[in-house]
Amino acid sequence: MSENPIEIVNLRKEYGRFTAVNDLNLTIKKNSFTGLLGPNGAGKSTTLKILTHLINATSGEAYLNGIDVTKDPKRALQDVGTVIETPEFYPYLTPRETFRYVGELIGMNREQISAETQSILEKVKMTEWQDKRLGTFSKGMRQRIALGQALLDDPRIIILDEPTSGLDPRGMAEIREVLKNLRNDSKDLTIVMSSHILPEVQDLCDRIAFINHGTLLMDDDISAFESTSGARNVIAKVDGLPTDDMISAIDSLDYVISAERLGNDISINIGSDASLRSRLYKDLAEMDMKVYSLTEEDSLEETYLNLIKESR
Amino acid sequence: MMTNDFVQIGVVAKNEIIKSVRGRKFLISTAIVFLVFLLITGLQMATNGWDDIKDIGQFMSVYFNMFPMVITLVVALLASVAIVSEFEERTALILFTRPIRRTSIFLGKILSCLIIEALLILAYYIMASIVAYVKLGTVPSDLLTSYGVSILYAFAASGIAFIISSFFKKGSVCTIISVLILVIIIPISSSMIGSDDGENWYMLDQSADTLYTCVPEYVDQYNKTAEQFKRVVDSAITILEGFTDKGLDPAKEWLTEFIQSPDYLALDDEHRESILKMFMFLNTGADGNLKVMISVLKFMSVGVLPHMDYPDVGRAALVLLAWGIVSYFVAWVRFVRREF
Structure with a gap:
């Protein structure tokens, strides 16, 4: 097999007549942080569960570090950390005992476990809770422990299935921060994360794989996704209501493709050149439009919705 | 590794x-x-x-x-x-x-x-x-x-x-x-x-x-208790069997003849009534129920505490x-x- 840390070949999973994963082919590049996107029922979780040996594939292959997990899961999962959905822990164990359990299972010795436990608990900001039983923890705390146990023994692959699902905004931010640090600090680490939250994917990932109906629709760098929709729409908020004069004045700027009223705001299409945003800001200020906010419409969301529409 | x-x-x-x-x-x-x-x-x-x-x-x-x-x-x-x-x-x-x-x-x-x-x-x-x-x-x-x-x-x-x-x-x-x-x-x-x-x-x-x-002593003790129980049940069976039609037929025949004899008529009222009552009891006796009772007891004798082998x-x-x-x-x- 190739050097790609994750390689999925003609993977298929059927539940009776329903095909959850439909001959999926996907390659995850080394040291990338790939966001697995797709609507509910697209086959993201099923794919990740096959990769982590929670369910069996109907046919096809799924290689982790060159070893087919459908044939030899024990060897394939050797260098992999996972957080699938919101896992639960044995409520009568403490974080330290949980890490020791997982550490012993993957063959770490006592010294390694205890050293890594300390550094990981610091990373996920759970040091002061290390000796409390997990049964008393909030969902956010449990998810940080879940992420922590996935980091034991410094795996080269981390698989995350909606790691911030069900968390409050603070919990989400904390998990994101840990993931961001992980991405920035680790040299040899490939992360795959499924998520529904597009800003989260934009914030963390450098690549996106888009799946629907169990098939890969697009797999590229995140910038390619953002520019797929072509034009960038900028939303200008002004004091009071936008007048027709304002809109025609903006429309007359040579680089503006179109300007129109959007509720109480003005939607301005400036094409795909990102550098034009600062020029527009300057021109609007000179025209004394009393603009107090300029935001860009989410192009990833647009691409996402277009892809879903096309694949129907 | x-x-x-x-x-x-x-x-x-x-x-x-x-x-x-x-x-x-x-x-x-x-x-x-x-x-x-x-x-x-x-x-x-x-x-x-x-x-x-x-x-x-x-x-x-x-x-x-x-x-x-x-x-x-x-x-x-x-x-x-x-x-x-x-x-x-x-x-x-x-x-x-x-x-x-x-x-x-x-x-x-x-x-x-x-x-x-x-x-x-x-x-x-x-x-x-x-x-x-x-x-x-x-x-x-x-x-x-x-x-x-x-x-x-x-x-x-x-x-x-x-x-x-x-x-x-x-x-x-x-x-x-x-x-x-x-x-x-x-x-x-x-x-x-x-x-x-x-x-x-x-x-x-x-x-x-x-x-x-x-534990052999447990089995011995159990069998001792079972035998005692069986003996009690078996003797109850013997007693009850005496009251079935089969056991009572000679007595009924004798009483039928006696009632029709002058000796019976010669008795005083009290004795005649007692003998009549006994005659009626023997003829209307709960033979059906007795048989059921006896079969239940026989089942108990064999089935409730059966003999236990080591x-x-x-x-x-x-x-x-x-x-x-x-x-x-x-x-x-x-x-x-x-x-x-």
């Missing part, structure tokens, strides 16, 4: 033990074992039973007749959730995604269940041994055989609980079904098979009873081992294929 399967089995077993010992079900199981012992001892002390414990036969009858049920309850509480809890409580998402064979997880769970069950059973045997020492002045060596049978029964019953645990989705359902199967369904099936002189030695409950029938402990041990191995195999087949 991949971790050795045996090491992983040990790691799973160790953590399962830690997890179990801190759980509520372990607390309840321990309470059952100790309460049963205290209840039996208390009741014996409060009645004449305590003084009646004069030999090992009586001792086994008092302390171990109910023990298969205690083991069953402990097993139903501890083993019935061993597998289902991983799915129900979503802990499988951590454990199963690790580089470990499902078979290792399975074996680790069996090992931990057996260790905990063996320790709880041992606690009961130690307490019972103290009583034996106090009452009999010695700890009978047969208790060791009995302990071995108890462990094998726990092994087999846990196997059945594992099957249930690997098929169902809720832990509480698994516990209830395990109790139903082990306490009601298997014993009823066993007695139905055995009722018509059928062989039922291969049934789980029959082999479990070997944990007290393995059990074949080796065969019982093999039966328990076979029940366990087959059950664990079925549970394993399901467990390794079960998807989250």
